Structure formats: C-alpha cells, structure tokens
Amino acid sequence: MAPAVWPMDTDRLEEACGIAGVFLPSRSQAGDAARTLFFALYALNHRGQESAGIATCDGQQTYLHKDMGLVAQVFNEANMAPLHGHFGIGHTRYSTTGSSILRNAQPYLIETFHGPLAVAHNGNLTNAVQLRRELLQRGVGLTSTSDSEVITQMLAMPTVGGSNPLALWMPTGSWEDRISAFMDRALGAYCLAILTREALYAVRDPWGFRPLCLGELDWEGEKGYVFASESCALGTLGARHVRELAPGEIVRVDASGFHSNRSRRQEAPNFCSFEYVYFARPDSMFEGQTVHHVRQNLGRYLAREAPADADLVIGVPDSSTPAAIGYAVESGIPFSEGFTKNRYIGRTFIQPGDHLRKMGVSLKYNPLYSNLEGKRVVMVDDSIVRGNTAGPLVQLLREGGATAVHVRISSPPVRWPCFMGIDMPTRAELIGANAEVEAIRAQIGADSLAYLSLEGMLAAITADRRSRLPSGHCHACFSGAYPVELKEPFDELTLTARPAPSDRT
Numbered sequence: 001m002a003p004a005v006w007p008m009d010t011d012r013l014e015e016a017c018g019i020a021g022v023f024l025p026s027r028s029q030a031g032d033a034a035r036t037l038f039f040a041l042y043a044l045n046h047r048g049q050e051s052a053g054i055a056t057c058d059g060q061q062t063y064l065h066k067d068m069g070l071v072a073q074v075f076n077e078a079n080m081a082p083l084h085g086h087f088g089i090g091h092t093r094y095s096t097t098g099s100s101i102l103r104n105a106q107p108y109l110i111e112t113f114h115g116p117l118a119v120a121h122n123g124n125l126t127n128a129v130q131l132r133r134e135l136l137q138r139g140v141g142l143t144s145t146s147d148s149e150v151i152t153q154m155l156a157m158p159t160v161g162g163s164n165p166l167a168l169w170m171p172t173g174s175w176e177d178r179i180s181a182f183m184d185r186a187l188g189a190y191c192l193a194i195l196t197r198e199a200l201y202a203v204r205d206p207w208g209f210r211p212l213c214l215g216e217l218d219w220e221g222e223k224g225y226v227f228a229s230e231s232c233a234l235g236t237l238g239a240r241h242v243r244e245l246a247p248g249e250i251v252r253v254d255a256s257g258f259h260s261n262r263s264r265r266q267e268a269p270n271f272c273s274f275e276y277v278y279f280a281r282p283d284s285m286f287e288g289q290t291v292h293h294v295r296q297n298l299g300r301y302l303a304r305e306a307p308a309d310a311d312l313v314i315g316v317p318d319s320s321t322p323a324a325i326g327y328a329v330e331s332g333i334p335f336s337e338g339f340t341k342n343r344y345i346g347r348t349f350i351q352p353g354d355h356l357r358k359m360g361v362s363l364k365y366n367p368l369y370s371n372l373e374g375k376r377v378v379m380v381d382d383s384i385v386r387g388n389t390a391g392p393l394v395q396l397l398r399e400g401g402a403t404a405v406h407v408r409i410s411s412p413p414v415r416w417p418c419f420m421g422i423d424m425p426t427r428a429e430l431i432g433a434n435a436e437v438e439a440i441r442a443q444i445g446a447d448s449l450a451y452l453s454l455e456g457m458l459a460a461i462t463a464d465r466r467s468r469l470p471s472g473h474c475h476a477c478f479s480g481a482y483p484v485e486l487k488e489p490f491d492e493l494t495l496t497a498r499p500a501p502s503d504r505t
C-alpha cells in the first residue's frame with residue numbers, strides 16, 4: 001500500500017470574510033477604536049487569512065491601513081498609531097469574487113459627493129456582474145475585480161431615478177436612503193460594515209445568508225457598540241452579546257446612539273447551514289445556540305441515521321470533534337482522539353517534494369497509534385468536498401492500527417456550488433455531484449461511508465434553536481435549491497476571472 005500523503009487540508013471550503021465595526025465614546029483615547037478592531041479581527045481570522053484592513057474616523061478625517069496576510073502580520077504598533085478616531089470598521093478577507101491581491105483588500109475607502117465612505121463586505125452578490133456592467137456604462141471607473149467595490153460605488157451613487165433602467169438609485173437623501181436603494185437592487189449575500197464621517201452602519205442582507213451580531217461595551221462608564229460577523233469576537237473584547245441583526249436590518253450608530261431600520265425588500269430567511277457544519281468558530285452563537293452545540297446535534301442525528309459496529313469514535317480535528325462527540329454519546333461507543341494535528345500550518349507552505357512525498361510525509365495529521373491499535377473506528381468528518389483528503393485520512397488510520405474504518409459525514413453530500421459568499425469548487429470538482437456514495441466509499445478506501453440526510457441536518461440545526469427571528473436555512477450546496485434566482489450561467493456568476501482594467505495587456 002502506498003504511504004499516506006497529507007500535505008494540507010485541501011478538501012475544506014473557505015469562508016469569504018469576517019467584518020467588524022466599533023463605535024466608542026468620543027472621549028476614548030486616540031487609537032482605542034483601531035486596537036478594538038484589531039482584536040475583533042484577530043478573533044475572526046478563521047473567516048479569511050489573505051488580507052486584513054482597518055478604517056477609522058474621528059468625525060473629520062478618515063484613516064486606513066490594509067495589507068496582505070494574517071491580521072497579526074498586517075498590523076503592528078507603528079502602522080496602527082496613525083489610525084486615529086473613536087469609530088471604525090475592519091475586514092479580514094478570503095477571496096471569492098476577485099483574486100487575492102492587495103487591490104482587492106478591504107475596507108474600500110473612497111471620497112464621495114457626500115463625504116468619505118469606507119465599506120467592509122462579507123458575502124457575494126449573485127448579480128455582481130450585471131451591477132458592475134451598469135456602473136461601467138454609467139462612467140464609473142473601477143480599480144478592482146471585487147464585488148465589494150461595486151457595492152461601495154453603488155452606495156455613493158447619486159442618480160435621477162425614473163424609468164431609465166440604468167438610473168436606479170436615489171437622487172439625493174441620506175446614507176440610509178442610498179443603503180436602502182442599494183438593497184433594492186442587490187441579490188445575494190452581503191453583511192456590510194459602513195463608515196461615514198458621522199456614523200457607523202451595519203447591514204445584513206434580506207435573506208440573512210451570513211451572520212452579523214451586535215454587542216455593547218462598557219467604556220469606563222459609557223456605552224460603546226461593536227458589530228462582528230461572529231459573537232466569538234465580542235467575547236474576545238469583553239463585550240456583551242446583545243443580539244443578531246435581523247435579515248434586512250440597517251443599523252446606524254452615531255453620537256446620539258443606536259438606530260435600527262429595515263430594508264424595503266423582504267425575503268424568506270436563509271441563514272447558511274454550512275456556518276453550523278464547518279465555517280464558524282464553535283464558541284460563536286447563532287440563533288440562540290452555540291455552533292459547538294449544533295455540531296454535537298449533527299453527530300447525534302448522524303448516529304441515529306447511520307449506526308456502525310465499532311469500538312471507537314474519532315473526529316477529524318478540529319471542526320469535526322463536536323460532531324464526533326455527539327455521535328459517541330448517541331451511539332454509546334467511546335470517543336477518543338485518533339489524530340494529532342499540527343496547528344501551525346498556514347495557507348502557504350513549502351511543498352514536500354517528490355522524495356519526501358514518497359516517504360509519506362504527513363504535514364498536518366499523524367495517527368495516534370496507541371488509541372487505534374486493533375480498533376474498529378468510526379471517523380466523523382463534517383464534509384467531503386472534492387474528496388481528495390478523506391482517502392489519505394482513512395489510510396493513516398489503517399497505518400495507525402485500525403482494523404476497520406467507517407466514515408460518517410455530519411452533512412449531506414455537497415453537490416452544488418455556492419454563490420453566496422463561500423469559495424466553492426465548480427460542480428465538476430465536487431465529488432458528491434459526480435459519484436454515488438458507494439463509489440466514493442470505494443475511492444476513499446473506507447469499510448463503510450454514510451452521510452447525514454438533508455432532513456437530519458436541518459432537524460439538528462433547529463432542534464434547540466432559540467431565536468425571536470423567523471427560522472430558515474440555506475442548503476443550496478446540498479440540494480441545489482438556491483434561495484435567489486441565478487440569472488447568469490454558473491461560470492459567469494462571479495467576477496473572479498475578470499481582470500481589473502490594469503491587469504489587461
């Protein structure tokens with residue numbers, strides 16, 4: 001048998017972005033807002049590791065620093081010192097639309113007729129190509145390939161309105177008017193943190209695809225506000241988790257306090273079920289329940305649907321561990337660890353080369369021989385996307401002494417691409433779209449393979465849900481039932497392959 005090779009976790013999906021906003025009392029110290037945002041982004045770094053940025057404002061001037069890299073690599077004392085002001089926004093990015101280059105890093109900061117505007121975006125517009133085309137036809141120059149720049153320019157756009165299909169934005173009015181006008185036109189996923197000279201805005205799209213929550217800070221007796229993609233960032237800051245923004249909610253925070261409005265567009269809620277399955281941090285809370293708790297539920301439902309005759313349940317660390325615990329509790333089979341994971345592998349690393357590959361260099365996981373020797377093992381993983389890592393993992397377990405490996409997946413087969421903010425392979429690359437379960441089992445070399453059903457996944461997500469908001473979850477990547485109409489062919493739905501003007505030769 002060829003030695004197992006595990007260069008990295010290439011079968012994981014990538015979250016699009018994390019965003020944050022903070023509004024501190026005006027008497028806070030210079031740099032406090034930027035530092036607060038730094039620590040919020042630090043907690044959100046799992047949502048994007050390619051670039052990071054912070055824009056701040058003191059009520060007069062705006063300040064910006066952004067660069068490629070992890071949050072801790074992008075910021076230091078020297079480049080944060082000039083980020084004055086008591087309010088600001090931050091962003092950590094993984095590219096979905098637009099390539100991974102500094103020009104696409106966020107926040108975007110532009111000067112508009114209405115004053116400075118900075119925008120941080122998490123999500124993906126499904127009509128970005130059409131909106132970009134309209135902006136270009138209107139004479140607006142664009143510098144990047146990101147749909148987030150399209151959003152920024154649309155928020156700045158004054159028009160005359162009327163029946164002209166290219167004149168679709170509000171003629172004048174407030175930032176709220178322009179945000180509402182943008183929401184009338186935009187399709188798809190967008191959580192926004194918006195900075196103007198006077199205020200901070202937080203916006204969640206009417207479907208509520210991506211998460212966004214509000215927290216309160218006690219700033220030496222005065223109240224401060226924090227927005228973040230996930231509540232784990234609020235915990236890092238010692239902020240009180242107030243609530244999630246409702247789908248379609250527009251929140252403004254300024255010197256007079258907190259104001260909430262709703263978009264004119266109303267849609268059925270469609271919170272991304274994959275946030276629970278894999279993307280979000282386990283200590284984050286959505287819909288009144290921690291992600292960790294939901295992942296345990298996914299494992300429990302999986303054990304009921306797909307039992308196995310085994311001695312040990314293990315999870316693929318770290319995201320699958322809660323589901324493995326849930327499987328173990330429900331099945332009565334003991335849980336233990338089966339792999340040791342090297343947690344210091346970043347997104348870029350040195351490839352082992354052919355010689356080391358042949359030696360079976362496993363950069364990310366090693367089997368725990370003492371736990372596996374002579375055991376029939378249930379290996380719980382959260383998903384199989386391309387199918388190029390489950391096989392090496394099964395092989396590692398066998399090399400570690402397992403006498404049988406039963407693979408259990410705590411979500412249904414991924415069969416459709418995502419156009420709502422997750423970097424997803426094409427259908428041709430998704431193994432679940434191109435092979436039946438038995439063929440996948442044979443390919444990965446498992447003794448048995450079973451997935452959680454769609455009904456089981458949704459039941460596990462809603463079993464202990466506690467929220468005042470209506471329930472509804474997107475499952476398009478599993479079912480093909482897209483909550484938004486996709487007007488373009490799949491391969492033209494994103495801006496990814498479209499070069500920015502200066503890229504053209």
Ligand code: SF4
Binds near residue numbers: 209419
């Ligand atoms: S298609 Fe999948 S990954 Fe994308 S928003 Fe829907 S559930 Fe989430």
